[in-house]
Amino acid sequence: MAPDAIKLGTVVLARRGGPGGGGAPHGDPGPWEPLDAAFLEDTDWPESEADTVALLLGLLHDLTLGAYLEQRATPSGTIIRVSVLPNDNGRWRAGGARTKRLKALFKLLDRGWDGGEGRLLATSEEEVGVGMQALYALIESPPEPAFGEPEFIGDQEAFDGLAGYENPPGVQTMMYKYQIVSGSVAYGADVQRSVARMLQMETNPATMVSTAYSSFMEQLTGQNYYVNLSTMDIRRYPERFPLSRGGILCEQMGVGKTLMCLALVLASRHQATLPPPGATDISEVVTDVAVKTYSTASMAALRLELDADDDELAGTPSLSSMCADIIVQSNPAAGWTRDLPISPVAQNLLNNRKCMYFRFPPPARLPRGAKRVPYRPAEPFVLAPTTLIVVPPILVPQWVQEAESHLQEGALRILVIKEGKEPLPPMEELVQHDIVLMSLDRFRREGHRDPDALLSTELLRARWKRIILDEGNIANNTKSDAMTLAETLSIERRWIVSGTPTTHLKQGTEVVTQSFLESEGLTSPTKTKSAQKTKKWSKADLDDVTRLGNMLKGFLAAEVFQSENFARLVTSPLRSIDGPIYGAVDRIRTIMSAVMVKHRPGIIDEEVALPPSTLTAEKVHFTNWQRLTYNALTALVASNVYTSGFEDADYFLHPRNTEAFNQVVANLHLACFWFSSADMDIEGALERSDKHLEKKGHKLNEKQRQGVIEAISYMRQALEAPGWAEWFQHAVVSIPYDGSGLPASILDAWSESPDGSPTTIDAHALRLLRGLNKRGADVAGLCREGWEERGKRPYADEYAKAMEKAEKKWRATGGEDVSLQTASLPHHRSDTKAAADKPKAPRVVRVKAGGKEKAKDDDVIDVQLNLAATNAARAADLSSVLPRPLPSILRTSSQSAKSNYVIQSVTSAPEDDKFVIFGTFEEIAHLTEALDLAGITSVYAGAHVAADARKKALKDFAKPEMRVCLLELKFAARGLTLTLANRMLFVSPVWSLDVQAQAIKRIHRIGQSRPTHIEILVTEGTFEEDIVRREAASRSSDEEKSYSRALIENPRYVTAEADKREYFPVKLVPVGSELTSPEKEELARALGAVTPPSRTPNDTPLITPGTPLAVDVDEKPVLGKRGIRFTEDEPAGSSGKRARFASPARAETTKRTRFASPEPTQKRARFAD
Structure with a gap:
C-alpha cells in the first residue's frame, strides 16, 4: 500500500467457503492479507454479495485509482479494507463508471478499520436533528488569536496594542475581558478577545476548503481527507479559498458591540490599507x-x-x-x-x-472593421485609512454618543454625514477622517441611480479600509441600492454587526438549545450501532441558510462563494426530502464558525453581572364595552365564515381576500386594546345571519348551526347594551372615559352616547374641555362649543339627515314608536366583510418635557378662536379668583383595560422610574391621549414621525421629568440603548421571541444600573393567552400563518370582564395653568389613592441576559389553535385614517404634522343653537 493512500474503511462479505481466506469458521480472526482479483473471482460468495464483489473487482481493475484491498476471515464473514490513492496530483482519469462505483462503495463502507463497527462512513449521528439554531448556539467562543508575522510597522503596533489585558490606546472606558482579552485568569481560557479575533480575521484571513468537498476522517490516523460527493473526487489537499477580510460580529444583544467596533478602528488606525490582492488589472502602489x-x-x-x-x-x-x-x-x-x-x-x-x-x-473588443477604439482612462484609487460605518437612521446619534462616552477626546476623527440630498464632501475631505458615519438612508441615496445612468458618488474614488454595517441583517437583500453600492465599492475589510444576523436565529433560545444538545450528546461524536434517519430541515432553517449565503456572496464578498454556486453546493444538500445529505450540516457549521464572531451562551454572563430582570405576563380583564366590542367583531367573523359557505368571494380565507384576512386578524388584535369602527354594520350582519339560518339552516351541520346561533346572540348583546351601538354609530375614534363627575348639561352636549350612556365622554372631548375650563368661563359657553364640536364629526351630515327623516316619520305617525334621539345611521353594506374594515386612530399627542404640549391641538385652537371674538373684552377683566365651570380634578377611568393598566402603572410607580412601552401605532396613538390626560410626560419615536423628530424624542427622554417612551416593535426593537428606563411594557404579546428579546435588550444591557421589570399585557380569555404559552419552537412564521387562519376558522368569544373599574385623576385645567393650593392638595390625594394594578399571581421568572424565558399564566392551556398577526409585523404605513377633519382652508395652510394617513376634508355640519 502506498504511503499516501487514504484508508477509507471496511466492507464485510458473507461467504459460503472456498479457496484462500484463512481462518476457521469458528476460530479467531485470521491475519490481514492482500486481496487480489483472483481471490474475489475464485471464492464461492453467496448470491446476495454478487453486486459487492463486482464493485470491488471494478476498483481493482481501475489502475489509476490505485485501490489497495486487504482481507481477513472472521466467523461472521470476510472483512475487506479499502484504500485508494488521492487525486491531488491529478493521476485519475476521467470516467463515469468510476464515479458510479465510488458512490456505491461509500454506501457500503464502514468507518471501522479493524472490523465493522456498524457505523456507515457516509452517515453522521452528530448531525441528526441539528438545525440552524443549534449550530448557532454551538459556535465556539473566539480562539486564542495568532496574528502571524507583521507586514508593516502599523501591523506590529496593532498586534502589540492587543497583546496584554489593557484597553486599546484611546479607549477610556474599561472594557470587559470578553470584549478584548484573549485569555482571562479569572474566567479561564473560554473568555476570549472579540476585538483581537476581529483584527486577526482582517489581518490574517483564514482559508476554506472548496464547498464542493465534504470532510471525512481516517479512523486509523485521525487525518482528514475530502470527497466531492457529486463527482467522487477524493483528495487529501483540495483547493482552498481565502475568506474575506472581515465577517459577522453577532455577539448577544446589549454587550457592547458598538464599543468593540470603535476599539477595532482604534487598534488598526495605523495599519496600511492594501490594494485588492491578486488583481492583475491594477498598477503598483x-x-x-x-x-x-x-x-x-x-x-x-x-x-x-x-x-x-x-x-x-x-x-x-x-x-x-x-x-x-x-x-x-x-x-x-x-x-x-x-x-x-x-x-x-x-x-x-x-x-x-x-x-x-x-x-x-479591460482590452477593448471591437467588431472587425472598427476604425476607432473608444478611450477609457485608468481609474485612480486612493488608499484611504477611513472606516465607513452605516447604521439605521435612529442609531446615528447613539454611535456619536458612544464614541464621546467611551473614547478619549480626539482619539478618532469622526465625520457624521447629515441627512438630505446635499452631495457628499469631496473624497479628499472624507479620507482625512478615521470614521465616516452615515445613516443607511443616506448611504442608499448614494447608491441610487437612474436605469440608464452610471453610478456616481465620491465613495467610488477611494479604496476604503473598512465598512461596518450595523444591524446588518438587511445585507441579505442583495438587490437593494445600498447593498449594490456596498458590493461595488472597493473596500478591504467588511463587517456585518447584528445580534441576530438572519431572520430566525433567535438570540434568546441559545442557552436552552445548547443545554438540550449537550443533554443529547450532540456536541461530541456519538457511537451508536445503527444510523438514525436524518431530520428534514424546516423552511425557516433553509431561509436562514439562503440569507447567510446572500451576505457571504454579496456584502462580505467572500471569494470562496464567488466562484462557486452557494445554492447548489451548500443549500441544496440541506434540502433533501430525507434530511441533509452527509456533510451538508458540517459544511454550513464550518462556514458559520469561520465568519461569525460570538461567545457561547453563558460565557459573557459570567463576567458581566447585570442587575436582575424579571419578565411577567400580566392578565387584564376586559371592561364591559371592550368585551362587547371584541365579541361583536368575533361574531362578524363567524357570520362571514358560516354564511359564506367557506367558499364565497366574501369569505375571509378566499385566496382573493388576503388583504381582508390580514386586516381582520389585525382588528382582532387591536380589539384587545380598543377597537372602533363606524362600518361594523352589526345590524346588517345580524339580519343576514338570521336569514341564512332561516333559509339555509337545514344545510348546515350542527357545529355550523350552533356557530351561527352563537354569533347572532353576541351581536344582539352588543346592540342591546346601553349606549354601545349609539357610540359606535357616531364613529368615535378616541377611547371612551367615565365623565360622571361633569355637569349633566356638559355631558349632554359633548357625549356621543347621550341616550344610552350619558356619562360617557371620549378622550378627545376631555382634552378640549381641559383647554376651555378657564376661570370665569361659563357652562353655557362650553355646551355651545360641545355642539359645535360634534358638528365637525364626519357622521354629522348623515346623522342630521337621519334625524330629519325620523322627525317626518314621527309627525306622520303621531309620535308613536319613533324616537328622534335614537335615529340610527343608514347602512349600505352589501358584503359580509365589515370585520375587515381598517380602524381609525387618533392623532398622536406630542408633549414637551415639563408637561407642556408642543403645540395646542388644532381643534382646541378652533374652539378658542371661536370664543375669542365674544369673550375678549370680558376675559381681560377676569380675576384669578373666579371659579372654573368644571371641576379642576376629575376622577375617571377608560373603557380600555390595557390603557388603564398603563396609567395605573406609571402613576403609582416611583418618580424616577422610566417606562418604555411597545405597541402598534393605533395602540400608541390611544396611549398618547391617555398619558396626556393623566399628566404623564411622554415621547413618541416611531415610524410616523420624521427622522429628526425621532432623534429629538429620544434625546428628550433623557430629561428627568420625562416618564414614558413609546415605540413600535418593527421600527425600534433593535439597536437602541435606553438604559435610562427600568420598566418596559408590551401592550400585547409578541409572537417572535427573538423580537421580544431584542426589545428587552433596549433596557437590560450594559450600562443598566437598576433592576428592570418587563410586563406583557394579556387579555384574559383571548388568543393572547395562547401566545404566551407557546414554546419557542411553535412560534415560527409558518406556525403564525396557520395560527391566524385557525383564528378565523374557529372564532372564540370572551365571557369574563372586570368586576370593578380602577380610577385615576385627570387635571382639567388648561395646559400651563397653575393650580391653587387646595387644588394641589386635592390632586395629591387623588394621585395617592391610585394603586398599582393587581398583578397576576404567578411565579415571576428571572431573565438571564440575552435569554428571555417563556412566560406562563395561571390557568391550564386552552386547547385549539388561535392566530393573529402580531405587533412586529405591522407595516410601517399601516396607520388608521384620521377621524377629525380640518376645514378646507385650514387644510391648505396648516403646517402641523399629520400622524395618520390623510383623508379628503369634509365640510363641517353645525347644529343650530
Missing part, C-alpha cells in the same frame, strides 16, 4: 508625487499607460520627498494626519500626499 516626479523605468512605464507625458515631469524628487513617499506607502494615513509629533517641515512634506493605485480598463 505609488504616491501622486512619485507619478509626477520619479524618472525611473517603472514609473515611466506607468506614465505611458496613463498617457502622461514624460516632458511634464515636475522636477527631480528630493531625498526628503522620497522618504515621505516611503512613510505614506507604509501608512497611508500619514498623508492625511495633521497631529503627528514631527517638525513642521516634515509635516508639510506629508500633507495631502496620496497613496494610490490605478485600475486599467
